[in-house]
Structures are given as C-alpha cells and as structure tokens.
Amino acid sequence: MKITLAHGSGGKSTSELIKNVFAKHFSNEILNMMEDSAVVDSSKKIAVTTDSFVVTPLFYRGGNIGRLSICGTVNDLLMRGAVPKYITSAFIIEEGADFDELERIAESMAETAEEAGVIVVAGDTKVIEGNGGIYINTTGIGFVEHDIKSSNTKCSDSIILSGNLGDHHAVIMSERMNIENEIESDNAPLCEMVFELMKNNIEIHAMRDVTRGGLATVLCELAESCSLQFEIEEDKIPSSESVRAFCKILGLNLLYMGNEGKMVLTVPSAQAEKAVEIIRRCRYGENAEIIGSVKEGSGVVSVTKLGAKRTLSVLYGEGLPRIC
Amino acid sequence: MNINEVCTFLKKYNGRDLYFMEICGTHTASVCENGIDNLISEKIHLVSGPGCPVCVTVSEYIDRLVELSEIENNVIVSFGDMLRVPGSKYSLNDARAKGADIRMVYSPLELIEIAKKEPNKSFVFAAVGFETTAPVYAELIDTALEQSIKNIRLLTSIKTMPAAVDKLCTMNKKISGFLAPGHVCAITGSNAFIPLAEKYNMPFVVSGFTAEEILCSIYALVKLQGKGVVKNLYKRVVKEERNEKAYSLTEKYFEPCTASWRGFGEIEGSGTAIKKEYELFDAQSKGIAKDSKANNLCRCSDIVLGMASPKECPLFNKVCSPENPQGACMVSTEGSCFNYFVNNRG
Amino acid sequence: MCVASPGRVVEINGKTITVDYLGNRVKANSGIVDVKIGDYVLVHAGLVIQVLEKDEAEAMTELFKEIEELGQ
Numbered sequence: 086m087k088i089t090l091a092h093g094s095g096g097k098s099t100s101e102l103i104k105n106v107f108a109k110h111f112s113n114e115i116l117n118m119m120e121d122s123a124v125v126d127s128s129k130k131i132a133v134t135t136d137s138f139v140v141t142p143l144f145y146r147g148g149n150i151g152r153l154s155i156c157g158t159v160n161d162l163l164m165r166g167a168v169p170k171y172i173t174s175a176f177i178i179e180e181g182a183d184f185d186e187l188e189r190i191a192e193s194m195a196e197t198a199e200e201a202g203v204i205v206v207a208g209d210t211k212v213i214e215g216n217g218g219i220y221i222n223t224t225g226i227g228f229v230e231h232d233i234k235s236s237n238t239k240c241s242d243s244i245i246l247s248g249n250l251g252d253h254h255a256v257i258m259s260e261r262m263n264i265e266n267e268i269e270s271d272n273a274p275l276c277e278m279v280f281e282l283m284k285n286n287i288e289i290h291a292m293r294d295v296t297r298g299g300l301a302t303v304l305c306e307l308a309e310s311c312s313l314q315f316e317i318e319e320d321k322i323p324s325s326e327s328v329r330a331f332c333k334i335l336g337l338n339l340l341y342m343g344n345e346g347k348m349v350l351t352v353p354s355a356q357a358e359k360a361v362e363i364i365r366r367c368r369y370g371e372n373a374e375i376i377g378s379v380k381e382g383s384g385v386v387s388v389t390k391l392g393a394k395r396t397l398s399v400l401y402g403e404g405l406p407r408i409c
Numbered sequence: 410m411n412i413n414e415v416c417t418f419l420k421k422y423n424g425r426d427l428y429f430m431e432i433c434g435t436h437t438a439s440v441c442e443n444g445i446d447n448l449i450s451e452k453i454h455l456v457s458g459p460g461c462p463v464c465v466t467v468s469e470y471i472d473r474l475v476e477l478s479e480i481e482n483n484v485i486v487s488f489g490d491m492l493r494v495p496g497s498k499y500s501l502n503d504a505r506a507k508g509a510d511i512r513m514v515y516s517p518l519e520l521i522e523i524a525k526k527e528p529n530k531s532f533v534f535a536a537v538g539f540e541t542t543a544p545v546y547a548e549l550i551d552t553a554l555e556q557s558i559k560n561i562r563l564l565t566s567i568k569t570m571p572a573a574v575d576k577l578c579t580m581n582k583k584i585s586g587f588l589a590p591g592h593v594c595a596i597t598g599s600n601a602f603i604p605l606a607e608k609y610n611m612p613f614v615v616s617g618f619t620a621e622e623i624l625c626s627i628y629a630l631v632k633l634q635g636k637g638v639v640k641n642l643y644k645r646v647v648k649e650e651r652n653e654k655a656y657s658l659t660e661k662y663f664e665p666c667t668a669s670w671r672g673f674g675e676i677e678g679s680g681t682a683i684k685k686e687y688e689l690f691d692a693q694s695k696g697i698a699k700d701s702k703a704n705n706l707c708r709c710s711d712i713v714l715g716m717a718s719p720k721e722c723p724l725f726n727k728v729c730s731p732e733n734p735q736g737a738c739m740v741s742t743e744g745s746c747f748n749y750f751v752n753n754r755g
Numbered sequence: 756m757c758v759a760s761p762g763r764v765v766e767i768n769g770k771t772i773t774v775d776y777l778g779n780r781v782k783a784n785s786g787i788v789d790v791k792i793g794d795y796v797l798v799h800a801g802l803v804i805q806v807l808e809k810d811e812a813e814a815m816t817e818l819f820k821e822i823e824e825l826g827q
Contacts, residue, residue, distance in 0.1 A: 262515045265780040327778030333760040334776055335515065336435075336742065338442070391416065391620055393444030396753035401731030410823045435757045460757070488800075516801025518784055538800075541757045545802040548786045592757035595797065595804045621815065625822050632825040642821060645814040646797055646805050655787040655804075 086184035093178070093212025102210060106188050110195040111174070111205040123206035125171055129228040132167035134158055137222040143186060145256050147269030150221055151190035153345055155197040156272045158225035160294040163279045164348065165234075167227030172198060173207040175222040179215025187219065201274035230283060235310035237290040242379040243357035244315060246349050247278060247364050248372040250300055251328040251342035262335065268327055271369070273346030278367040282350075287360045292350040299341035301397040303349055304385045314382030320390045323372040340387070341400045351379060412621050415628050422450040422631060428583045429453065429630050430715050432574065433590035434461030434743025435618055441748040443620035449627060456583075456715035457745035459573055460590055462537040462566070463490045464713050464737045464744050465670045467700035470537075470566050471496030477533050477564065477692060478509035484527075485511045486520055487535035490741045493734065495703040501535075517542075517549050524553075524561050533692045536563040540596045543567050543663065543681050544655040550662045550683075550690050562692040565682060568668050571601055572679035578609045580673075581715050586630040588623070589615040591643045598651035599641040610637040617643040662687050669698035671737070672710035702736065704728065709736035712745050719749040726750060759799035761807055764790050774798055 091098040108116070115123045138154040155172065162169040174194065178187065198205055203225065252271040259266055275294065282289060291311070293303050300322070308315045324339055332339050346369055352360050357375050364370035377388075385397040431437055437457045440446065446455055459465045471494055478485045478501065485501060492501045492513065505511040510530075514520065517534055524532050536546050546563060553561050570593055578584065589602050594615045602613040612633035616626035626642050633640060641647055659681070668680025675698060683691040702709070706724050711717035719725050719738065729735040731747055738744035765780065766773035772785045774796060783796075785803045790796055795807040809817070 259779070263519070263782070264515075266778050268778070327776075330760075330762075330777035331779050334762075334779060334781060336438070336758040387444075389444050389620065391412065391443070391448060391624075393447040393620075395441070395444035395447065398751045398753070401747075401751055410819045412819075415819075415822070433757055516783075518801040539757065541759070541799050541804060544787050544804075545784075545800045548784055548802060551786070590757060592759050592797075592799060592804065595759075617818075622818065625818050628822050629825055632822070640825075642818055644817070645807050645809050645811075652787060652804075658787055 088178050088180060088182040088184060088187065088212055090180050090212050090214070093210065099210065106191045107208055107210070110191040111208065113204040113206070115204065115206045123171070125206060125226070127228065132162050132165045132227045132229050133224065134161040135222065135224040136161065137220065139220050140257065142260055143190065143219055145260060145270055147252070147256060148272040149190055149193050150219060151193035152197045153272050154221040154223045155194050155201060155203070156274050156345055157296070158223040159201040159203060159274045159276065160348070162225045162227035163275055164292045164294055165229065166231035166283070166289070167229045169201055169203045169225055169227040169276065171206045171226040172203045173224045174205055175209040176211070177220040178210065178212050179218040180212055181215065181217035182219050183217065190219065197274060201276050231289065233289055233292050235291045235293065235307050238307060238311040238313060238351040238379055239290055239353070240313055240379055240381055241354055242290055242351040243354045243375050244317060244349060244351055244377040244379065245357060245361055245364070246300065246323065246374055246376045247275065247347050247370050248323060249328065250295070250322060250324045250344060250347065251332065251339050252325070253345045254342035255328045255331045258335065259331070264331065264334065266327055266331065268325070268331065271344055271346035273369045275346065275348055275369065278364045278370045281363050281367055282360060285359070285363055287356050287363065288353055290351040292348055295344045295347040295349055297343045298400040299343060300349065301340040301385065302399040305397065305399045307351070308383060308385050312383060314380045314384055314386060315377060316380055316386045316388065317377035318388045321374050321376045323374050340397065354378065412624065415624050416448050419449040419453065419624065419627060419631070422452055424452065427453050427585045427631065427634070428456055429586045429588060429627060430456045430458040430584050431588040432458040432460040432570065433593065434464070434741065435592070436588055436590070436616065436623065437461070437745060437748055438743050439618050439620070439623060441752040443623070445620060445623055448624065453627065453631070457712070458715055459577065459670065459672065459713045460539070461741050461743040462539060462568065463494055463741040464709065465568065465672065466494070466537055466566050466737065467669050467671055467698060468497045468702070469697045469699040470564070471500065472498070473697055474501055474535055474564060475499050475504045478504045478511060482530050483510070484530050484532050485509065485535060486514055486523070486532055487511065489513045490743070491535050491537065493740045494737045495734065497701045497703065517545050518552070520549060520561055521552050521556065521558060524558050528560060530560060532561050534561065534563050536565045536567060539568055539570055539590070539593050541592045543659045544596065547659045547662050550687060551658065553690070562690055563683065563694070564692040565694040566668070566697065567681040568670065569679055569681060571605060572676050573670060573673060574605055576673055576676050577714060578605065584611070584715065585634060586612045586614070588626050588630070589613045589639070591615060591617055591646060594643070594647040596652050596655050598649055599639050599647050600649050601651065602639045606639050607637045610635070612636055613639045615639065615641040615643045615647050617646070669700070671700050672713040704735040707736040709738045712738050719746040722746070757799060759797045759804060761795050761797050764792055764794045764796055767792060772803070
C-alpha cells in the first residue's frame, strides 16, 4: 500500500495511519493520552535539541532513517551531559511512500528509542506531493547531569575518539556509486559510554558527536570555542581496512567523512587511559583511541605518520550525496 | 636508504633555490595532504602545475555544457568536480538549480547502462581529462557502437601533457625539474618525456602518489640537477614504452588536435578530438577556445603555469574560497588554490 | 582526476571484471590490459590501466635501492 495525500488530510485516513503505524509502535502512557501536547515531569535543568533527517536511501546497511532520527537527537542531548528522556517525532511524507516501509521505519525508531531509554511523547504527520520521500524531524528533551560545554576544554587535555571513522558515509556513498561491500553504518545511540564515563567520575571537559563534516570539522569547532589548538596524530585515528580502501577508490578523506555513532571528547590527560578503557568496554566503543592532545594556540593541526604537520580546515565543497 | 634518511637530506638541503613542479593534480593533493613541503628545506619549492583537467578547461567549455543542459531531453553527465566550476556566467550546479538534469558518475562507462535505461533522453558526457582518461572515452564509444547505443555524445576537452609541458617550459623559466604524472605515464610510458628532458636539460622523475614515493622523487630531482634525463621511480606501474593497446583503442576514435588551455592559450597537438567519421558521438566540441574570467582579478591562468602561488592572487582567501570560488583552481579537489586553502600550504 | 588505486581481480566476465579493494568490489573494464584472476591492477575511472607486477613492499625496497644509486 502507498501513502496518498488523503493520509495527510487530517481525516479518517490520517487517524488510521497514526493508529496503525505510530501509536502502535510508540505506545506509552503520555503519548496514548492523545492530547494536543504532552505534559512531562522535570525537577532538573533540561536540555532541548532538534534535528531533521533527510537521508537517501531510507534503508541502508546497518540502519535506516528511523534509527538515525533517534540516534542523532539522543546523541546531541548526551553531548551536553544530559540524560535523554523524551523525544518527539514529526514526519513529512511524500505521496507514493510505501506503507510497509513507513511501518518498518517506525518500528526501528521504537526499538532504538527503547535502547536509548527515551519515549516518544508527541508526534505529527504531514503528507505532501512528491515522489515517495520520507523526512523526519525529532526533538529531544534530556535532564542535565553535568553541564558539558565545548568551551570547557583545557590546555594539555587528551582528545579521545570513540571508534572507527567513516562507516556511515561509506555505506551511503557505496549505494550511490555502485560499490559493493559489507561496511555497515555506525548509527547508534551513545548512552552507555556517556553514562559509564560519568558514573566513573571522568571529568569530561567537552564532548561532541562526529557527524556531517567529519572529525576535522568538529575539531575545528571545538578548538575555536575554547581558543586552543587541537593536535591529532593521523596514524592514531581508528578506521577499518575496508573503509580506508573505500576512501582511496573515490579519493575521499577519512577526516571529512560523516558518522552517526561516534563522539570525540576532551578529558584531563591523567584520566585519558581510564576513559578509553571505559569506552572500549561499552557497546559501540571497542575501537576507542586517544588521538591527540590540546595545546596553546589555535586551529587543528594534524601530524602525519612521517611527522609533517599540517593545518586542518572545516569541510569545504560538496559533490557528495545527502548522508544524514 | 630509508625514508628518514631521505627526509633528513631534503630538510638539510641548503644549495641554490630549486623549483620543482608537480604536474599532476593528484600529486598536488597528496603533497598537501601529507604536508610534504613541511618535510623539506625551504630552498626546495614545490609548484603546482597544469595537471588538474578542471583547472585548465576554458570557461567557454562550461558555457557550452550549460547551453546543452538547457535543451529539452538532454542530460549532462560528469565527474563530480566539474559541477561547481563557474563558466562565464553559470556553473552546471546553477543549471541544475534551474531544472537541468545533471548527473555525477564515478566512471564514464556507467553511462552505457544509464543510456540503455532511458532511451528517450540524450546524454552528453563532460569528457575532460588527460592521456589516462582518453582510453576510457574510447572504450565508451567502442561499447556504444557495439551495442548500438545512439543516445550518448561527448563534449570533449581531452588534453595531452607533453606539448603543454613544452610550452610551459618556454613560459616559466624558474623550474628546475618535474615530478612527471605517474598515471599519465602508465599510458604514455616514461619515454614520452625524454625529448623534453633533453630539450630543456632538466630532470623528469616519474613518481607514485604516496608520501614516501613523492619524497623519494624529490630526492631524485635534487640529485639529478643539471641532467636532462627521465628517471622512472614508479616502475610498479609505469613502463618505458607506451601502452599500445590503449593507443590503438584511442586512435581508433580520436585524433590529435589543437587544444585551448587556461593560462596557456592554444597549443598545437595538445588535445584529443573525436575523428570526423565518429562525429555522431561529438557534441560539437570543436572550436571551444574562449576563456573569460568570472572575476578579472582571478590569477588562475598564472597559477596553472606555476608562475604565481595561490597566495599571490589578490582574491585568495578574500573573495575566493571553496564556498565561493571565483576560478576553477579553487573548485577542484585537485586544484592548487583549493589545496592551498584547505591545508594552509605556504 | 588521475586518481587510481590498486585492487585485486576477483571475477572476469569478458571485458567486464570485478576488482576487490580490501572488501570493496567495483566493476571495471579491462579493454586495454590483459588480466587474470588474482592480478593486482590499477583502475582509473572504471578502466584498468595497469597490472602491477610487484607487491607494494617489494616495490618500496626497490625504490630506495634505486635512489641510493643516485648517491647519498
């Protein structure tokens, strides 16, 4: 069955769509009240974030737009030291979208939400003219445990990366460029590793998820917000053999590849080893590495394996498909 | 010897100033990504050359692609780098924003399947490149003929290196040696550069693309100063002789022509055009020569000749950036300006 | 533009071959080079431009030997 404009009319088809897809999978006490807005409890400072997801293809190895839409928002909350609690989901669906695919997306969102410990408390659906595309916006609310800010990074901090770079980007590009491989997207919620770091009293100075724009772009932003220099060693950066080979085929640079389940953080160097061990014990963190350190100065400097230093800039240019 | 000894030698070099040109854009990108200029003496200057096909393509070529894209049922197919290059008015991306059908591929040969699937569309491939890419286009025509596919044409701006390097040597007198383009040489053979090495009494070192290979090649260039020789340090890939199969395939459909290069003007025998008897595959590529700049202060022309460094251009990092490129050198990921910009090369 | 990377031939079907790059498989055309299964080849824009005779380590050893001959 295909989605038609009638499913967005606000009438009977709309309520059936909501009942059979969204209410069915997202069911919880707050959502089930079906009121105009959700009322939730909070005694803590709250963190709020929103993100829209427009990835094509909708399904790819290792994930789909539904899982992505939960992970992206949950991870943004985590990066501020917040425990994700509630999430909203707004769908913009082009007519012609497949009903079963939509349901699989909703199902995947529900599973990912459960893994991340959040519940979907509000939602919206619109159907527009088009070609079967599906777009999702999610807004997340979390309770702040430690107020983590990019500007908190201190000189001599260690820089830690939670795992292999480039998987998500490579998966999406493979589909576009007719390259066959077994690479899987890394899209994942980073709750466990963040909670474990906090539980073990690791003093996280700054934390960011590494998404569009890649590691280089995120490090540039981090360096700018604390007015210090981030120096990384290129051969410490974890990545899989097949992703590295993939980059070579297309002439891509690993440092600019997008990810959907990786984070970079700065911690006092004395705690760095311990922090890496904690992350490695967590789901999605087995390849974590200390990739460099923070120095006086500005910008991001990368040291190549032959010892040459070069400055990294944010990602420029495109020519690449939409990947998140 | 090992790589550390090579680096130590190159770092300590304190003789006269040497200017080595890396002809190939892929070399330029590797030099920047590996911070090579950081590992060698300040007396050794690496200069980027005309080996980025997008950078040496004249603006009229882009204009012609944009025109073709405006014709109903036409689809322009291209390598990714071409899409953002400004013509005299518009880029292909601008044309796409206005509704033109423009697609990006990894290999021109993908066009065969695409054209079969959409027989009612007429596909024009933006066929740029050097000796390495020419046989790919020949193979495309060969396959199209074999399978009677009639909805593929090429707008060609295919160039050959030796004649251009010859002209470059007469224009830029500073150069003391060349890193010869490794993958061009895989087709032409390293011998193709012997006449130039002898004529200008200058070393040409055929180089691979890793940091180690480039450093070894620079070492060889220093050691071979004053000698008009070709040294092949990419033997794993490059032979002395040309690849005869590649040439016989290319020569079946193409013939040498005068080509127009940004910065150089017209150079006799520096291009490759579709032969008259196969003109059905030609999207009227002949006579494209005009090069007007999007911005009059743009020094792209001097930059592809190695006569100016990107940083000497008044627009560099001011008006001109990868976000808002004024010239092709800032667009292409192999362009000098782009690489100097993103890697802060000195 | 002249980006080309080495991979291993894993399938041959006339002129169309499959090249494996450490787990990434790409179709390529072998119109200008004779290839056999197991060969390491260099592919540029979908066309095989060379069969590599030596492995990378061997080639590097030879490279250093070669520049050594130019004098230290």
